[in-house]
Amino acid sequence: MPILTTSGKPPHGDVSAGRGAPRAWPWAVAALPLVVVGLVAGLALSGAAAPRELIDPGPLVRWGLPLATSLARAAAAVTIGALMLCAVVLPRTTPAAPSQARAGEQAPRDDRDRRLPSSGEDPTWRRVANVAVVAAVVWALAQLAHLLLTHAAALGTVIGGPGYGAELLQFVTQIDMGRYLGVATLLAAIVAPVAAVIASHGSAAWAMLLAVAAFSPVSVTGHAAGAANHDFAVTSWWLHVTAVAVWVGGLAVLCVVASRLGAGLADVTERFSRIAVWAFAVATIAGAANAWIRFSTPLDLFVHPYGQLLLVKVVLTAALGLAGWFHRTMTIPAIRAETRPEGRAGWAFWRLAGVEVLIMGAVVGVAVALGSSAPPEALEPPADASPVYLLTGYPQPPAPTAWAYLSQWRPDPLTIFVAITALVVYLSWVWRLRRTGARWPAIRVASWVVGVLLFLWSTSGGPAVYGSVLVSAHLVHHMVLLVVVPILLVLGAPGALAMSVLPRREDGSRGPREWLEALHSSRFVAFVAHPVVATLTVAVSVVVFYYTPVFARAQDSPIWHAVSVVYFTAAGCNLVHALLAGPHRRPAPLPLRLGAAVAGMLFYGAWGMVLGSSTSLLAADHFGQLGLSWGVDARADQRAGGLVVWGIAEVGMLALALALILTWMRAPLTPARRSPAPPAPEA
Structure with a gap:
């Protein structure tokens, strides 16, 4: 039997314990196998995990590197999404019931005092913060594995052996890719303790900014590190993965705690939906721009394995956009109209959001496979490149005039x-x-x-x-x-x-x-x-x-x-x-x-x-x-x-x-x- 307040309604943050109450978190967990399925299928299509002709580091490195990358990206997305929800979506405090207000309390003197008295920290907010901590720990460990496997793939050797420590230290301190990955690993390791001590919207926002910054060193590695259009490739990739992290991670965490939001589920879903619209637009446009510079001709989109894999990602992304539109136009009104204790509104949320998270898992796997595959257009500088091209990544502009x-x-x-x-x-x-x-x-x-x-x-x-x-x-x-x-x-x-x-929020968010x-x-x-x-x-x-x-x-x-x-x-x-x-x-x-x-x-x-x-x-x-x-x-x-x-x-x-x-x-x-x-x- 649900705990009721004096008003006869479940308190905020507590869901009905009735049999009809849905549990959406299994759908978020079920997305992880689809990440692996999308990754393996993508690698098989592009041949990125096939044995190398010259220096082959072995199947552990060939398959382990994209798997570690997938885990790191997924954990980073969950970390950023959880911190975003804590900072701008979820209420940190639970408003007290009207009968709990102090007797004889005077009217508020200004706009800042109009909210209801607080009865303490919202347990849902704290649960989401804890999810961010766990995801950040997984992110740091996966990023470390990514660093080690990248080093092995670059040298074409297995992990360990005589002199391995000295070689790894040289890679991290003297090679650009190793330095960037080392900084990314260090930043990911810092995110976890910072997320563990958040206690307000402000500290959650600072932790989220740190997590977003941890993406930036990785953006200058891989395909984005090519000399041609270097700045454009790096910036567009960083925008793309950050927007995807906010969108994918936010929805995954929202699925985990949806059954605990009670009557606040509709408001929280609508707020996240607005953020998701911007994230979808940025991810789509930045991703398309980043991919387009890798093609020498539009036909590569259909005849090259990289282009074919990109088409699969485009189809899945379009399905996500359609699901998001349906979610905003149909699901949110259903959540508001139906009675939460009966669980019907929760099923409306679960029916679409759960499927959307599953598709997102497949998209993440395909995206990592895409990043591990060779694009049709080589981004290396031409043999006769000028000093301007080598230093800036762009050809010399014409003489300066007005x-x-x-x-x-x-x-x-x-x-x-x-x-x-x-x-x-x-x-x-x-x-x-x-x-x-x-x-x-x-x-x-x-x-x-x-x-x-x-x-x-x-x-x-x-x-x-x-x-x-x-x-x-x-x-x-x-x-x-x-x-x-x-x-x-x-x-x-x-x-x-x-x-x-701008409207004012009254629920403690x-x-x-x-x-x-x-x-x-x-x-x-x-x-x-x-x-x-x-x-x-x-x-x-x-x-x-x-x-x-x-x-x-x-x-x-x-x-x-x-x-x-x-x-x-x-x-x-x-x-x-x-x-x-x-x-x-x-x-x-x-x-x-x-x-x-x-x-x-x-x-x-x-x-x-x-x-x-x-x-x-x-x-x-x-x-x-x-x-x-x-x-x-x-x-x-x-x-x-x-x-x-x-x-x-x-x-x-x-x-x-x-x-x-x-x-x-x-x-x-x-x-x-x-x-x-x-x-x-x-x-």
């Missing part, structure tokens, strides 16, 4: 995804606000759209193309992201728009609105967003980035390059926000913000002078070895970069300073700053 800066494009999947997401989400918020009868200033919409398009051009257009071969072009790219784009984005006021349209409120009230955010701290952060970051090996590393590694783009754009937005208004109810005084803006101008001016007079070349091993046919003097180009800093950064900071001065001049005229009127004389 038209070339506008017409040359090198798509970056990550920043394209960020830009499209920013436009779609912002414009959808504006549309939702207008549906309520409220208006949003058109100038703010224009500022946001122009800022996002400028971000897209800077990361995928001329500045990105020429930024890999010219210091001056890189500084154009950098200054646009650090100064110009942040001004336009901050003027778009996305935070205020979001708080106007943390959605987009709750995350914004948490950031708004965070002491850490208050510290880093102080005008003085924000200015010092930008200045120190620029010095560390350009005058340490980090700058050279960012030119050679797509991971470091992506991190630098995200970091400096965020740092610029933080500085502009701190100078213009600040994220707090009581922003810093205007004189302090004006002083920080002037300090920023002085820093950029000094840096521009240093670049203009320097005789040493930044990242000389990269920019000094390109051998451009245009006859460019790298040091002279770097001195021109000093003028770029002056022209972009100084103008941008001057505009901010002028805006602050005008605000200061107008402040005494506002009603809040006017002096009180003198008392009227007595009659």
Whole structure:
């Protein structure tokens, strides 16, 4: 007999113990054999596990490597999916029943106090967190096995034997593939203890970001490590596997705990469905882009074993998309309409979600087999490759002109995804606000759209193309992201728009609105967003980035390059926000913000002078070895970069300073700053 609250209903997190209550977790477990079936069938079709002609490491390594890869990917997906559910989907606390509220409790004073009192941590949330811990341990062990088997496959030898330890150490410390796999294993090992101590939505989010970061070193190995279109292949693969992990892992874990969600199953399923739509779109587009660069002709899709295996994956993915659409349109309304204690709604969820998880298991197996198979288009550099091609992975672009800066494009999947997401989400918020009868200033919409398009051009257009071969072009790219784009984005006021349209959750979970409120009230955010701290952060970051090996590393590694783009754009937005208004109810005084803006101008001016007079070349091993046919003097180009800093950064900071001065001049005229009127004389 189910335990009932005083209201006569099962408490949240407890499912009816009746015979009709479904158990969906066996379907998630049953997906594992299908992973193996899809893997073995794929390897048999492509011949990737067949004995090698020259150096054969043996059947244990040939079959063990893809199996270890499958286990590592599946465990990583479950880890990321579980942490995602803890961070943004599931309630961490169980709302108390109405009769448990304190007698005589007053009405809430503001929006943050509107939720019901909590009766403690939700056991379902803790169970999902525990699933993440177990999956992370399996992930770390499987990733270690993947490292050992990859080393054996690379050398064509069995594991163990005389001198094996020294060879493995050399592989991990001196060979690029070994270093990346070693870092991936270390990060996977760190995820488990971090997941074990999560106790809030915030700590779950940090653990999820760490788990996602653990995917990045693996993305530069395998097929994605080829020289041709290197950055594009690595970034698109990382987007693809991360989206698949969120989608597949999230649904698998949801199946495990679905029988414990009670009346909250419909809300949780709908929230996950929204995330799954984005994950499906990203996984499909990024996967298609990553696969397409491996074909020399479209016919390879039908005649080459790699293409045939890819077609199988495409068919299964399309079936998953169809199942997801049916799930969102049919299953969720059924869960809401049917009575949970009778188990009927649970069966509706199990009937479709369980089958979807089974198909996902087969897709994961096929995907690993695909990654172990040789593509039809070799990604190695041609024998007559130029120094530009060898250093950047791309042919030399035409001579730089104004038209070339506008017409040359090198798509970056990550920043394209960020830009499209920013436009779609912002414009959808504006549309939702207008549906309520409220208006949003058109100038703010224009500022946001122009800022996002400028971000897209800077990361995928001329500045990105020429930024890999010219210091001056890189500084154009950098200054646009650090100064110009942040001004336009901050003027778009996305935070205020979001708080106007995002709904509030009342069940103890943390959605987009709750995350914004948490950031708004965070002491850490208050510290880093102080005008003085924000200015010092930008200045120190620029010095560390350009005058340490980090700058050279960012030119050679797509991971470091992506991190630098995200970091400096965020740092610029933080500085502009701190100078213009600040994220707090009581922003810093205007004189302090004006002083920080002037300090920023002085820093950029000094840096521009240093670049203009320097005789040493930044990242000389990269920019000094390109051998451009245009006859460019790298040091002279770097001195021109000093003028770029002056022209972009100084103008941008001057505009901010002028805006602050005008605000200061107008402040005494506002009603809040006017002096009180003198008392009227007595009659």
